[in-house]
Amino acid sequence: MQKFIRNKGKIEEIKPFKSKNGKVFARLRGMKDVLPDEYRYWSLISKKINELTKTYGYKRIDTPILENAELYERSTGKTSDIIAKEMFSFIDKNDDKIALRPEGTPGIVRSYVEHGMFNLPQPVKLFWLGQVFRHDKPQAGRFRQFTQIDLECIGEKGPVIDAQLILIAYNFFKELQIDIMIQINSIGCSECRKAYINKLENYYKERGNRTKLCNDCKRRLGKNSLRLLDCKEDQCIAISADAPQIIDYLCEECKNHFVKVLEYLDEVEVPYNLNSHLVRGLDYYSKTVFEIWPIDADDSNVEVSRQLALGGGGRYDGLVEYLGGRPAPACGFGIGVERVILKIKEKNIPLKDDDQADIFVAQLGDQARRKAMILFEELRRAGLQVRQDFSKDSLKNQLEVANKLGTKYSLILGQKEIVDGTILIRDMESGIQEVVDFKKIRQEITKRLNNEIK
Numbered sequence: 464m465q466k467f468i469r470n471k472g473k474i475e476e477i478k479p480f481k482s483k484n485g486k487v488f489a490r491l492r493g494m495k496d497v498l499p500d501e502y503r504y505w506s507l508i509s510k511k512i513n514e515l516t517k518t519y520g521y522k523r524i525d526t527p528i529l530e531n532a533e534l535y536e537r538s539t540g541k542t543s544d545i546i547a548k549e550m551f552s553f554i555d556k557n558d559d560k561i562a563l564r565p566e567g568t569p570g571i572v573r574s575y576v577e578h579g580m581f582n583l584p585q586p587v588k589l590f591w592l593g594q595v596f597r598h599d600k601p602q603a604g605r606f607r608q609f610t611q612i613d614l615e616c617i618g619e620k621g622p623v624i625d626a627q628l629i630l631i632a633y634n635f636f637k638e639l640q641i642d643i644m645i646q647i648n649s650i651g652c653s654e655c656r657k658a659y660i661n662k663l664e665n666y667y668k669e670r671g672n673r674t675k676l677c678n679d680c681k682r683r684l685g686k687n688s689l690r691l692l693d694c695k696e697d698q699c700i701a702i703s704a705d706a707p708q709i710i711d712y713l714c715e716e717c718k719n720h721f722v723k724v725l726e727y728l729d730e731v732e733v734p735y736n737l738n739s740h741l742v743r744g745l746d747y748y749s750k751t752v753f754e755i756w757p758i759d760a761d762d763s764n765v766e767v768s769r770q771l772a773l774g775g776g777g778r779y780d781g782l783v784e785y786l787g788g789r790p791a792p793a794c795g796f797g798i799g800v801e802r803v804i805l806k807i808k809e810k811n812i813p814l815k816d817d818d819q820a821d822i823f824v825a826q827l828g829d830q831a832r833r834k835a836m837i838l839f840e841e842l843r844r845a846g847l848q849v850r851q852d853f854s855k856d857s858l859k860n861q862l863e864v865a866n867k868l869g870t871k872y873s874l875i876l877g878q879k880e881i882v883d884g885t886i887l888i889r890d891m892e893s894g895i896q897e898v899v900d901f902k903k904i905r906q907e908i909t910k911r912l913n914n915e916i917k
């Protein structure tokens with residue numbers, strides 16, 4: 464598309480900037496720049512999650528972006544889509560296979576084990592926020608580098624933790640005014656799941672069901688049979704509709720655990736939908752699994768919701784031991800930040816601008832500019848919310864900036880005021896201006912701001 468600009472009355476075409484060798488760089492496919500205008504969404508989200516994690520006792524942890532690729536192959540699972548299709552990995556200069564983390568949990572568990580966190584009072588509650596990388600097909604709300612919030616509670620087997628994590632996720636969305644529904648299921652423990660998978664495999668093999676499955680499912684059957692339940696292909700959804708449900712095969716312990724989780728959720732009035740087809744695609748889950756699906760008033764298409772799940776998680780009682788630690792039951796969840804932002808934008812949820820300032824310092828002429836710069840620093844150091852745009856010469860332009868920033872007062876310093884030793888206070892709403900002794904400006908402006916709060 465051609466773009467034009469008016470230059471001294473003549474219309475000229477804007478030519479894209481070309482470097483000397485003619486190459487113009489663009490970001491990689493599936494990657495995203497977060498521009499200043501969008502950053503207020505990020506601030507909102509980090510403020511909300513910081514508030515919640517503090518209240519529920521989760522402490523911040525960061526882990527490296529690069530890890531040994533085997534960490535993910537062993538924990539997330541070689542047959543999972545994340546590892547089999549989407550992980551960014553490469554061989555480094557030492558011939559080691561390195562991965563850009565495709566999810567948060569394995570690195571957090573590695574850190575728990577490596578730093579002997581089992582010596583700390585249990586459970587250890589961790590909050591993580593970082594970039595993850597998946598070589599996925601880019602689409603709305605889905606990028607190859609994206610950001611996840613992870614909460615992990617390691618060292619506690621009680622079902623109250625599962626319920627509380629779901630409650631935290633629920634509160635997060637509710638307080639951001641995003642309507643969601645929790646989808647929940649139990650996939651049992653390694654013991655009871657075995658019997659169920661047997662039943663499930665028999666079901667898919669009988670009555671010619673197998674031939675109707677998609678190619679992915681044909682391949683998965685017998686290797687990762689649970690995954691057939693959440694395949695998104697129409698023919699597989701139709702066959703899975705009558706598949707046996709794991710709930711009927713849970714052992715006593717798994718069943719009691721699940722019932723308790725649901726009871727706690729009922730108690731704190733978190734709505735949920737029992738979803739017998741929810742399995743999550745990762746190897747390490749056991750017992751409770753859940754996902755957070757958006758509800759759109761005008762959208763009854765469940766498939767769209769599931770593909771754009773805003774987050775999910777579950778229990779992973781065996782992972783810590785599997786990664787070489789002392790056995791420690793655990794539970795956690797992740798939220799995709801970019802998808803949450805997309806929801807906030809879609810729903811036009813009004814955002815408060817926390818960049819609101821009280822005072823704008825404007826100047827006219829070089830001498831006034833110098834004096835205004837000193838005044839600005841003085842007010843800033845006094846803790847006042849003050850703004851400026853000293854690169855502009857025209858008063859009109861400066862007051863426009865002040866208006867945009869929503870400042871209550873502008874302090875205007877011009878040649879006349881310099882000579883008189885005064886300064887103008889302009890009430891930005893009424894436009895009324897008042898001359899004040901320059902030496903008293905700090906007291907004057909503080910007094911007005913204080914009056915306003917009352």
Ligand SMILES: [Zn+2]
Pocket residue numbers: 651652653654655656713714715716717718
């Ligand atoms: Zn069990």
Ligand SMILES: [Zn+2]
Pocket residue numbers: 676677678679680681691694695696699
């Ligand atoms: Zn399928």
